[in-house]
Ligand SMILES: Nc1ncnc2c1ncn2[C@@H]1O[C@H](COP(=O)(O)OP(=O)(O)OP(=O)(O)O)[C@@H](O)[C@H]1O
């Protein structure tokens with residue numbers, strides 16, 4: 001466990017270093033930011049002053065060293081657009097993304113796992129067909145499309161739910177349902193496949209020979225044995241979504257990290273881009289570690305080292 | 306055979322293979338077996354003849370594509386009316402399995418749930434059937450591990466299957482099977498997957514438990530040496546049918562069916578190392594039962610014209626000795 005933590009920490013550091021270095025490189029390839037920040041009729045003097053303030057007049061190596069040091073100390077500077085600490089802006093957007101993500105995952109799990117189990121138990125029956133129909137639908141419809149459809153139906157036509165913003169629980173329903181539908185499809189497929197494999201194993205016959213209830217065979221033993229691929233898939237979805245469900249956040253005007261990051265890129269607000277990248281990378285690594293630990297606790301044969 | 310009524314009786318059992326979208330095919334037919342308390346019936350025969358599906362049928366545990374085509378399975382336990390396992394509700398069947406019927410499978414490497422501690426796998430049976438509390442079931446699981454000869458049971462109760470050797474896993478499997486003191490124990494090649502020294506220990510354990518708990522045991526095996534040492538009666542199966550049935554003594558001293566004789570002749574010498582059966586010459590039979598002729602006719606050294614014309618029925622040729630062969634038809638008549 002300790003070796004695992006040490007190894008993982010090293011890996012995370014290297015990952016962050018890599019991501020930040022690439023971003024640093026991109027920033028310097030994308031031209032002089034002072035031209036963007038100042039109006040076109042600004043004087044050369046004003047431009048120099050700004051470059052000096054931003055440290056852009058230093059040699060590249062010095063800039064890079066300062067940049068890495070600032071990353072390490074969590075000081076990514078002020079957003080060029082909002083003139084506030086970039087990291088704080090990102091962290092303030094994080095709860096909205098986390099809320100949307102967890103709601104979507106919870107919704108997806110609640111439907112997909114029972115549906116996947118049913119599809120595996122009654123494979124080739126109408127339940128299985130229905131489940132794969134839903135899965136294909138959920139997976140093949142892009143979220144901006146299904147999102148718009150849901151808005152059309154529930155907001156525009158029926159006027160039951162708001163189509164945008166983040167005020168109150170009702171505003172969460174449509175974006176979470178749109179994302180949930182997409183995630184559900186993937187989780188349902190992997191649950192079905194994993195359960196089918198488990199239910200074909202010899203030990204299931206032993207469980208039945210012990211006279212255990214079907215509920216115990218399927219949920220206690222079956223699901224436990226099938227859980228590692230399911231958890232890994234959930235982890236994958238989770239880390240993808242925590243990085244910001246960009247499309248969904250845009251369609252529903254949801255004030256999350258994804259929308260923030262995209263806008264920062266358009267505005268070439270580099271400190272904000274860096275902060276968003278740092279937060280997303282860290283969450284990604286953290287989720288992966290959590291998944292590893294969870295899988296190890298679900299399957300005693302998986303060792304963390 | 307013995308005076309008392311059998312604890313478990315299979316009557317006219319036929320198992321079918323019904324693949325999805327395909328035609329059903331019989332793979333065993335007319336199987337009658339009777340298990341008596343405290344006694345062991347051995348079921349022997351070549352690979353693929355239908356021993357395992359018969360064992361599963363005895364538990365009414367066949368799962369698609371296999372299913373019970375014909376027959377009844379009567380369970381007589383003290384203080385209860387005889388019950389037909391094929392007519393029980395799912396809940397009654399669950400109560401019988403693990404409660405009155407225990408089963409041991411061939412491969413202890415795959416028969417245990419890899420994600421649960423072995424103690425828990427024993428304890429959940431106790432909780433389901435005897436209604437023990439978590440605590441009591443755990444304590445009983447430790448006792449059972451001790452009973453099946455596992456050292457340091459307090460420690461091993463928390464082990465996962467992959468942490469145990471094959472022999473130990475089979476002991477755990479036995480502990481699971483006998484946890485609720487079943488009236489019937491069905492052991493499908495319980496030692497085939499183990500090395501020779503461990504085999505002997507496991508068989509010894511089964512003998513001891515059978516005697517101590519008075520269980521009626523069905524012992525499925527390839528190994529006639531195992532039969533000689535463990536069985537009271539023997540049923541020989543060939544291509545899904547019982548072709549000879551006798552007391553172990555009668556079978557070894559006066560085998561009646563040419564197939565049984567072939568099996569005995571293919572045994573390695575008594576003082577030599579014991580190994581798997583050497584095959585009888587001839588084609589390996591296809592799966593499935595035949596009705597028109599004697600199933601063994603193609604390989605039989607004593608085949609007669611009438612063996613091609615009709616199938617001999619299982620008939621008594623001596624007290625407590627039955628065979629399905631026309632060689633003995635005149636004796637019986
Ligand atoms: N699940 C199944 N699907 C398809 N065929 C099966 C299945 N189970 C058994 N069979 C077929 O039924 C026949 C009898 O199988 P069974 O497992 O009972 O043989 P066995 O006597 O136990 O052999 P072995 O000594 O190898 O264990 C075989 O021909 C086998 O191919």
Ligand SMILES: [Mg+2]
Nearest residue numbers: 356357493494
């Ligand atoms: Mg078998």
